[in-house]
Amino acid sequence: MLTVYSDSHRLQHGQSELIDGTLKPCFETPSRADMVLAAIRERELGDIIHPRRHGLDPILRVHDADYARFLETAWQRWSDMGRDYDALPKMWQVRRLREAIPDHVEGQLCYYSMDCGTPITAGTWAAATAAADTALTGADRLIGGERAAFALTRPPGHHAAFDYCGGYCFLNNAAIAAQALRDHGMRKVAVLDVDYHHGNGTQDIFYRRSDVLFLSIHGDPRTEYPFFLGFADEKGEGEGLGYNFNFPLPAGSCVSTWFVALDCALDQIARFGAEALVVSLGVDTYRGDPISRFQLDSPDFVTLGARLAGLKLPTLFCLEGGYAVGPIGTNVVNVLAGFEARG
Numbered sequence: 376m377l378t379v380y381s382d383s384h385r386l387q388h389g390q391s392e393l394i395d396g397t398l399k400p401c402f403e404t405p406s407r408a409d410m411v412l413a414a415i416r417e418r419e420l421g422d423i424i425h426p427r428r429h430g431l432d433p434i435l436r437v438h439d440a441d442y443a444r445f446l447e448t449a450w451q452r453w454s455d456m457g458r459d460y461d462a463l464p465k466m467w468q469v470r471r472l473r474e475a476i477p478d479h480v481e482g483q484l485c486y487y488s489m490d491c492g493t494p495i496t497a498g499t500w501a502a503a504t505a506a507a508d509t510a511l512t513g514a515d516r517l518i519g520g521e522r523a524a525f526a527l528t529r530p531p532g533h534h535a536a537f538d539y540c541g542g543y544c545f546l547n548n549a550a551i552a553a554q555a556l557r558d559h560g561m562r563k564v565a566v567l568d569v570d571y572h573h574g575n576g577t578q579d580i581f582y583r584r585s586d587v588l589f590l591s592i593h594g595d596p597r598t599e600y601p602f603f604l605g606f607a608d609e610k611g612e613g614e615g616l617g618y619n620f621n622f623p624l625p626a627g628s629c630v631s632t633w634f635v636a637l638d639c640a641l642d643q644i645a646r647f648g649a650e651a652l653v654v655s656l657g658v659d660t661y662r663g664d665p666i667s668r669f670q671l672d673s674p675d676f677v678t679l680g681a682r683l684a685g686l687k688l689p690t691l692f693c694l695e696g697g698y699a700v701g702p703i704g705t706n707v708v709n710v711l712a713g714f715e716a717r718g
């Protein structure tokens with residue numbers, strides 16, 4: 376299987392995130408991508424290519440232009456205030472506060488952020504656009520007739536919505552790729568999110584549409600991040616009603632429960648008649664993950680890949696989460712190798 380990879384991911388290296396009430400070193404580190412790349416090479420999964428630049432247009436097919444401009448300019452405006460440390464918001468526009476977009480970068484940082492764990496740094500825009508190009512280059516290969524590709528995307532994307540960042544995500548790589556597949560003639564595209572955390576951003580982007588089916592298996596938002604989206608009763612709106620499926624599972628759920636949810640999701644994808652599949656591949660469902668609470672073990676990721684191959688669809692994998700850095704490479708490549716072995 377082809378891998379698309381850009382070393383520009385290294386430009387996103389936040390120092391700290393506010394997690395569980397205290398500032399801690401970021402969990403989303405460059406070493407995550409290094410370990411995945413090493414495993415890809417070690418397991419001889421296939422060729423590794425660099426992304427082609429696609430410019431802003433494919434990004435603006437799913438993201439708000441003002442939001443994109445904020446991401447592009449935020450660091451310069453922040454450092455012009457004499458701040459040489461990561462940019463993080465200090466409050467949120469909650470209920471009954473004005474939904475006006477502030478002019479100042481500090482206010483815009485609050486307006487365009489979902490949480491305080493997604494630091495904007497000098498290299499964020501370059502890294503995020505390179506990740507989008509990585510996913511788009513993978514989508515190009517599917518459009519060209521390849522059966523599957525792996526976009527080794529970092530920073531991840533599935534929490535990034537039409538006009539806000541969060542959960543270590545700035546641009547929604549999987550959504551950008553799904554839209555590109557639609558724009559290049561695939562009539563129906565499914566996005567399956569198997570990361571531990573609900574893909575609120577991807578849901579947000581496609582919620583009112585029936586041409587892109589979104590499905591997510593994740594920790595129950597009653598107790599798990601992102602808390603405020605990902606409930607089973609969110610089924611889409613308007614045109615999109617019936618084209619959104621959430622499978623929230625209680626923290627601590629066993630592996631068999633997880634695979635029952637997966638089989639339900641795969642069944643919906645088959646009923647939908649998808650012509651292509653984009654997988655938001657987070658491996659923080661791993662039993663040893665430091666910030667997540669599911670029980671999958673490394674061999675289960677082989678099974679996951681094989682189940683996905685059973686759909687017999689052109690498939691683009693986009694890396695999302697996974698914070699047990701030692702085993703992340705094994706777990707990611709197990710999915711891809713399991714997919715390939717099923718043939």
Ligand SMILES: NCCCNCCCCCC(O)(O)C(F)(F)F
Pocket residue numbers: 394395403492531532533534542543544570571572600657659666695696697
């Ligand atoms: N007590 C745990 C607090 C968790 N705080 C933030 C979690 C972010 C998860 C990010 C991710 O894994 O979903 C992505 F794929 F986007 F990287």
Ligand SMILES: [Zn+2]
Pocket residue numbers: 570571572657659695696697
């Ligand atoms: Zn996650």
